[in-house]
Amino acid sequence: MLLRLGLFSLALVTSSHCFGTHIEPRPNLLWINANQTFPPSRQTHQHTHDPSIILAHDTFYLYNVGEHIVIHTAPSLAGPWTRVGTVLDANSVIPKGDRAAPWAPTVVSLDGTYYCYYSVSKAGCRDSAVGVATSKSPGPGSWVDHGIVIQTGTGNGSEIAPYNVSNAIDPATLILANGSSFMTFGSYWTGIYQIPLSKTLLSPASTTHPAAQHLAYEPKAQGPPNPQADSICGDPTGPHAIEGAYTSYRDPYYYLWFSRGRCCDLDRGALPAEGAEYSIRVGRSEDPQGPYFDKAGHDLVDGGGTIIYGSNAQTYAPGGQGVVQVDGTDYLYYHYQNKSVSLSFSDALLGFNPLKYVNGWPVAQA
Ligand SMILES: *[C@@H]1O[C@H](CO)[C@@H](O)[C@H](O)[C@H]1NC(C)=O
Ligand SMILES: *[C@@H]1O[C@H](CO)[C@@H](O)[C@H](O)[C@H]1NC(C)=O
Ligand SMILES: *[C@@H]1O[C@H](CO)[C@@H](O)[C@H](O)[C@H]1NC(C)=O
Ligand SMILES: *[C@@H]1O[C@H](CO)[C@@H](O)[C@H](O)[C@H]1NC(C)=O
Ligand SMILES: *[C@@H]1O[C@H](CO)[C@@H](O)[C@H](O)[C@H]1NC(C)=O
Numbered sequence: 001m002l003l004r005l006g007l008f009s010l011a012l013v014t015s016s017h018c019f020g021t022h023i024e025p026r027p028n029l030l031w032i033n034a035n036q037t038f039p040p041s042r043q044t045h046q047h048t049h050d051p052s053i054i055l056a057h058d059t060f061y062l063y064n065v066g067e068h069i070v071i072h073t074a075p076s077l078a079g080p081w082t083r084v085g086t087v088l089d090a091n092s093v094i095p096k097g098d099r100a101a102p103w104a105p106t107v108v109s110l111d112g113t114y115y116c117y118y119s120v121s122k123a124g125c126r127d128s129a130v131g132v133a134t135s136k137s138p139g140p141g142s143w144v145d146h147g148i149v150i151q152t153g154t155g156n157g158s159e160i161a162p163y164n165v166s167n168a169i170d171p172a173t174l175i176l177a178n179g180s181s182f183m184t185f186g187s188y189w190t191g192i193y194q195i196p197l198s199k200t201l202l203s204p205a206s207t208t209h210p211a212a213q214h215l216a217y218e219p220k221a222q223g224p225p226n227p228q229a230d231s232i233c234g235d236p237t238g239p240h241a242i243e244g245a246y247t248s249y250r251d252p253y254y255y256l257w258f259s260r261g262r263c264c265d266l267d268r269g270a271l272p273a274e275g276a277e278y279s280i281r282v283g284r285s286e287d288p289q290g291p292y293f294d295k296a297g298h299d300l301v302d303g304g305g306t307i308i309y310g311s312n313a314q315t316y317a318p319g320g321q322g323v324v325q326v327d328g329t330d331y332l333y334y335h336y337q338n339k340s341v342s343l344s345f346s347d348a349l350l351g352f353n354p355l356k357y358v359n360g361w362p363v364a365q366a
Helices: none
Strands: 001-003 009-011 042-047 052-056 060-063 070-074 082-086 103-110 113-120 128-135 144-152 172-175 181-185 191-194 215-216 242-250 253-260 281-286 307-311 315-324 329-338 351-360 361-364
Touching: 042 070, 042 307, 052 103, 052 315, 060 103, 103 172, 113 172, 128 242, 144 181, 191 242, 215 242, 215 253, 242 315, 253 315, 281 361, 307 329, 307 361, 315 351, 329 361
Parallel strands: 281 315
Antiparallel strands: 001 009, 042 351, 052 060, 060 070, 070 082, 103 113, 113 128, 128 144, 172 181, 181 191, 191 215, 242 253, 253 281, 281 307, 315 329, 329 351, 351 361
């Protein structure tokens, strides 16, 4: 549904981390995919947006955007997926943005506790926060909402760099074998940052000195700025369209995944220029704190990013991705639109592909 909120025309309601401004597509070499072919998406027939999937006790758990963060389970990635409940019993305790239906959750587990990182925000604005809820079970019923991990735009701590120039959404936490943990976040504006978390995984290692690494940024704006953009809503320098970071590990590399381009607010009559829609990119590093480089040797923070999966056949604008390991094989999962069915936000589908590594670079398989 499109709502006009003065500044922007926004895809709200079940909104995710999408920026949702009306962007005039313009030719820009950076945004054109190099005629790559991709294998078809493995289908699940499951609606989702910004999926997070874990495997626990032989059951797959899917968490996604929806009222109170929706949980589905399935015996395999292909499904059938069954809705079993929600993470939160009520709205997020954080008094910001879309508290009723937090965006872009990522669930991780450590020592028998499950941590669900989520975001509350408003489409197109960076008055946002990352929150976290924990539970002893990956299913519904026993989650405790601990509230804010970090915030941007307004509120305590938001004046500290990099929170004063970034957007605290799309959290994803990486837990290393040695017990250290790092959380990536960011969307549009200045891109993707990573901060060390405290041992509890509920707060930054330091609230006053974040020790943030700037890991990915798209220097080229995908279009002109909205004339009414300010430092909180819109971006006076135009939309720098990367978001949805996720870090996976496959010895000896850490892989920083992100989505680039327009995720949502897709109008069949005015699609973004080819290659300017969502696609899934990656860079790698032997150090979890980066820097991350793409296959051509470009630092992700300078606009690098190797495309691993993009639009093909009826699959359109795949993104919001993550990686789950099953029997030693990594699977890339994401949401996409089926071009011959619907481009509307609520009709986005869960798709996945196994990954093969060629010279340490992931390649999506049929
Ligand atoms: C992609 O293919 C089209 C049509 O074959 C061609 O005109 C274009 O130059 C190609 N682009 C790249 C980046 O190779
Ligand atoms: C962000 O905060 C830092 C201090 O943490 C300051 O040096 C910098 O100027 C601020 N940037 C903006 C755009 O306010
Ligand atoms: C774990 O390894 C990371 C990356 O090598 C390092 O930054 C961190 O300090 C280590 N943590 C501990 C507790 O040794
Ligand atoms: C704001 O953050 C500081 C530093 O973490 C903390 O000491 C203080 O209690 C916080 N204030 C509020 C109102 O949460
Ligand atoms: C898209 O939908 C069509 C029509 O239902 C179906 O035949 C096709 O397999 C779907 N493709 C994907 C990738 O979902």
